Amino acid sequence: MSFFETAWQGDALSVTLDVVLLAMSVATWTVILYKVWLLRRVSADVVQGKAAFWQARDIAQGLTALGALDRCRVLLPLAQAQQNRMPGTLGAQGDDVAQRTRLLRDALHEVLHRLQSGQVLLATVGSTAPFVGLLGTVWGIYHALTGISTAGQLSIAQVAGPVGEALIMTAAGLAVALPAVLAFNVMGRVINRLEQELEGFAHDLRAL
DSSP states (O other): OOOHHHHSSSOOHHHHHHHHHHHHHHHHHHHHHHHHHHHHHHHHHHHHHHHHHSSSSSHHHHHHHHHHOOOOOOOOHHHGGGGOOOOOSGGGOOHHHHHHHHHHHHHHHHHHHHHHTTTHHHHHHHHHHHHHHHHHHHHHHHHHHHHHHHSSOOOOOHHHHHHHHHHHHHHHHHHHHEEEEEEEEHHHOOOOOHHHHHHHHHHHHHHH
């Protein structure tokens, strides 16, 4: 009988830990695949969009170029931030530079929030999955030893089987955690690079 068959035949805690690890793995790979797709598109959009915008003759032409190239809408909200003024409100008071800075900052924070979505989940899975697996191992070994103590004479093979199956939970926890940790670190570096690009673009827009 395989480990996956025996895993679902344990007690309530064992099955719960198996379900938690499975849910963590599915959520991790869903986030990884989505973030790989998103960050690749954003990286290409930022390079092409910035070049097209600064080659335009005026703001209107630049916005048109960004609308065609900025598929993930990371540059366009920054370029359109100056159009979000609300005359007659507190937001419209103060000098012009302060208004533009505030609008660009708000737009930049919204874009960065979208880029960083999923990072908390990866960090949480990477830090907790090993402990979930370890808990499953401890619980499995406890039940194995309890069964051994109530049985008669046992051989090494009879002891090694249940204990080995319990130790697999630790390996399962590490298998879930390692992709999450690696993805968090790699994608964090890509997001930091994109953040610097977007902050530079916002700074140049404010100067413009």
